[in-house]
Amino acid sequence: MRTVLTVFVKEVIDNLRDRRTLASALIMGPIFGPIFFAFVINLSIERSIEDVERPLELKVLGQEHAPNLVRFLRSRNIDVVDGTLSRDAAIEAVKTGAHDIVLIIPDTFGQQLADTVPAKLELVSDQANTDADREARRVRNALAAYNQQLATIRLSARGVNPLLLMPLNIDEIDVSTASGRSAMLLGMMSYFFVFATLMGGMYLAIDATAGERERGSLEPLLSLPVTRDQLIFGKIAATCLFMALSLTLSLLSFYVVLKFLPLQQIGMTPNFGPGVVLASLLLFTPFILLGAALMTLVASFTKSYREAQTWLSVLLIAPTMPILIVSILTLRPKLEFMFIPSLSQHLLLVDMVKNEPVNNLHVAISVLSTFVFGILLTWICARLYRREGLLG
Amino acid sequence: MISVNEIHKSFGAIRAVRGVSFTAPDGKITGLLGPNGAGKSTTLRVLYTVLKPDQGSAVIDGIDVVTDSLGARQRMGALPHGSGLYPHLTARENIAYFAHLCGLDRTEIDDRVDEIIKLLEIEDFAERRTKGFSQGQRTKVSLARALVHDPQNILLDEPSNGLDVMATRSLRHLILKLKDAGRCVLFSSHVMQEVAALCDDICIIARGQVAINDSADGIRERTGCDNLEDAFVHAIHRVADD
Numbered sequence: 311m312r313t314v315l316t317v318f319v320k321e322v323i324d325n326l327r328d329r330r331t332l333a334s335a336l337i338m339g340p341i342f343g344p345i346f347f348a349f350v351i352n353l354s355i356e357r358s359i360e361d362v363e364r365p366l367e368l369k370v371l372g373q374e375h376a377p378n379l380v381r382f383l384r385s386r387n388i389d390v391v392d393g394t395l396s397r398d399a400a401i402e403a404v405k406t407g408a409h410d411i412v413l414i415i416p417d418t419f420g421q422q423l424a425d426t427v428p429a430k431l432e433l434v435s436d437q438a439n440t441d442a443d444r445e446a447r448r449v450r451n452a453l454a455a456y457n458q459q460l461a462t463i464r465l466s467a468r469g470v471n472p473l474l475l476m477p478l479n480i481d482e483i484d485v486s487t488a489s490g491r492s493a494m495l496l497g498m499m500s501y502f503f504v505f506a507t508l509m510g511g512m513y514l515a516i517d518a519t520a521g522e523r524e525r526g527s528l529e530p531l532l533s534l535p536v537t538r539d540q541l542i543f544g545k546i547a548a549t550c551l552f553m554a555l556s557l558t559l560s561l562l563s564f565y566v567v568l569k570f571l572p573l574q575q576i577g578m579t580p581n582f583g584p585g586v587v588l589a590s591l592l593l594f595t596p597f598i599l600l601g602a603a604l605m606t607l608v609a610s611f612t613k614s615y616r617e618a619q620t621w622l623s624v625l626l627i628a629p630t631m632p633i634l635i636v637s638i639l640t641l642r643p644k645l646e647f648m649f650i651p652s653l654s655q656h657l658l659l660v661d662m663v664k665n666e667p668v669n670n671l672h673v674a675i676s677v678l679s680t681f682v683f684g685i686l687l688t689w690i691c692a693r694l695y696r697r698e699g700l701l702g
Numbered sequence: 703m704i705s706v707n708e709i710h711k712s713f714g715a716i717r718a719v720r721g722v723s724f725t726a727p728d729g730k731i732t733g734l735l736g737p738n739g740a741g742k743s744t745t746l747r748v749l750y751t752v753l754k755p756d757q758g759s760a761v762i763d764g765i766d767v768v769t770d771s772l773g774a775r776q777r778m779g780a781l782p783h784g785s786g787l788y789p790h791l792t793a794r795e796n797i798a799y800f801a802h803l804c805g806l807d808r809t810e811i812d813d814r815v816d817e818i819i820k821l822l823e824i825e826d827f828a829e830r831r832t833k834g835f836s837q838g839q840r841t842k843v844s845l846a847r848a849l850v851h852d853p854q855n856i857l858l859d860e861p862s863n864g865l866d867v868m869a870t871r872s873l874r875h876l877i878l879k880l881k882d883a884g885r886c887v888l889f890s891s892h893v894m895q896e897v898a899a900l901c902d903d904i905c906i907i908a909r910g911q912v913a914i915n916d917s918a919d920g921i922r923e924r925t926g927c928d929n930l931e932d933a934f935v936h937a938i939h940r941v942a943d944d
Contacts (some may be wrong), residue, residue: 312805313802313803313805316799316802316803317803319803320788320799321792323790323791323795324788324790324791327788327831328789328790329792457712525786525787525788525789526782526784526785526786527786527787527788529747529752529780529782529783529785530780530781530782530785530786530800530844530847530848531803532751532752532773532805533750533751533752533771533778533780533782533848534775534800534803535772535775535776535803535805535851536772536775536803537803624850698752698753700752701747701752702751
């Protein structure tokens with residue numbers, strides 16, 4: 311035990327002095343995630359706010375043919391401006407992207423309206439352009455409302471109840487809570503937690519085998535009167551510590567970032583208080599051991615530091631794959647998912663963030679199975695550390 | 703005291719060591735001499751237990767290196783070829799780390815590290831991080847590390863590699879000091895003169911076999927050569943001809 315502790319302490323001191331390890335444990339994982347996250351969330355907040363508040367500038371060709379319609383559009387926060395000169399020019403302008411959307415009012419509009427035949431309007435847009443499509447939808451909604459208004463006036467004028475045109479009254483009841491709506495975007499958080507955890511211990515994991523070997527310090531170390539198990543356990547323990555450090559910092563920085571993001575404006579109130587932060591840390595604890603052992607194991611097969619780095623970079627992505635797949639398919643937590651490390655942590659974290667009751671059995675399975683995997687991989691690491699081939 | 707008895711070691715098709723036997727007694731310096739790739743390092747690696755022999759056995763102070771490798775390691779200090787240090791630790795920390803791992807009593811570690819630092823004349827750079835040390839400084843620290851627990855048996859794999867004249871000289875003095883203290887010193891080299899100047903017993907290895915094992919005078923006598931270099935060439939040719 312004393313030997314394991316000696317190795318552990320030495321590895322911690324050694325790596326605290328290594329700028330590269332510190333950068334990956336204290337900066338890359340914990341800072342990169344929240345910044346990226348804040349950027350994405352901010353972008354989506356800005357957009358959804360823009361939609362409602364910003365006046366939409368609409369090019370209209372021939373607005374003199376429909377003064378009432380133009381007035382109606384202006385009342386809907388749509389800024390009508392004079393469009394291009396001809397219909398062809400307008401279509402061309404939308405095609406090239408010079409204008410997003412153009413409304414063409416033909417000179418027959420007034421006459422057709424007076425004759426009560428459907429009056430023709432042309433809305434030119436590029437439906438492949440998602441940005442313009444949102445604007446087109448706003449214009450379409452406004453036009454539909456105007457259409458409804460005219461129909462109501464016409465029916466009333468003929469003594470018909472306009473409600474006849476509304477056989478259905480659809481009232482949508484949205485049961486999602488503000489926390490629930492947060493889940494989709496905030497589900498991304500667990501990806502960053504997994505990433506930060508692994509990133510924090512990457513260089514220590516490499517150092518245990520490939521690093522020591524390349525430096526020439528492995529053979530002197532192995533010729534000492536200690537068992538190799540003691541060496542590898544001390545090293546994995548130090549790797550765990552750095553991973554835990556990186557994870558904790560990552561959780562804290564997310565806590566801070568979420569506080570400052572105006573999430574309420576897009577109807578999200580993530581449940582990510584100090585209690586959930588602590589619960590997440592505990593939930594991810596078995597994953598730390600698993601991650602440390604897995605990285606050490608993979609690094610032990612490599613011939614050089616550089617090769618180890620390449621493989622471990624690939625490995626950084628592996629545990630995030632189940633999370634990605636489940637996020638895309640929007641699968642609900644199931645009992646069998648709890649046996650899959652990283653995925654189980656993700657699903658349970660999402661439940662907590664959504665402020666939904668967390669299934670205790672799920673937690674128990676997640677913690678136990680991840681822990682068992684971790685122990686198993688640590689044992690394999692120790693077995694491999696006894697090989698002669700370790701010297702390369 | 704180290705005795706090696708008919709050890710064999712192959713790496714795939716390459717038979718690195720083919721039945722090497724010799725004895726390195728206490729209070730004497732034994733040299734493993736041989737050309738590059740002769741099997742010197744492999745023999746030493748078997749002795750400091752990072753490799754297991756395919757056949758044969760080796761015993762250190764009566765402890766078998768295979769059946770009780772931990773016990774054998776306790777009895778020796780090894781300087782493997784191209785030993786590296788931890789660049790972020792100071793020379794002192796590098797040495798203290800090994801002292802801790804060797805199980806030295808916590809209370810005596812500081813004193814012992816001071817002692818070994820003085821013995822190897824490391825004082826000037828003991829508190830510096832080892833990153834950027836010269837080869838000579840690195841070897842000194844590596845040696846200090848290997849000797850920190852005051853082992854009875856000392857195994858040095860090409861310790862003089864890359865050392866300048868002064869560093870080689872102080873290494874030689876140290877080895878003689880260890881001999882005078884009654885230690886068993888076994889070191890490998892491919893430099894004839896070095897072995898001739900230092901060793902009481904010389905074991906010439908070629909192609910994984912012992913070509914000749916005797917004192918310097920004994921070797922000269924047995925090969926009928928006046929100088930050791932000719933004897934060396936003669937002995938090696940004899941193995942090659944087999």
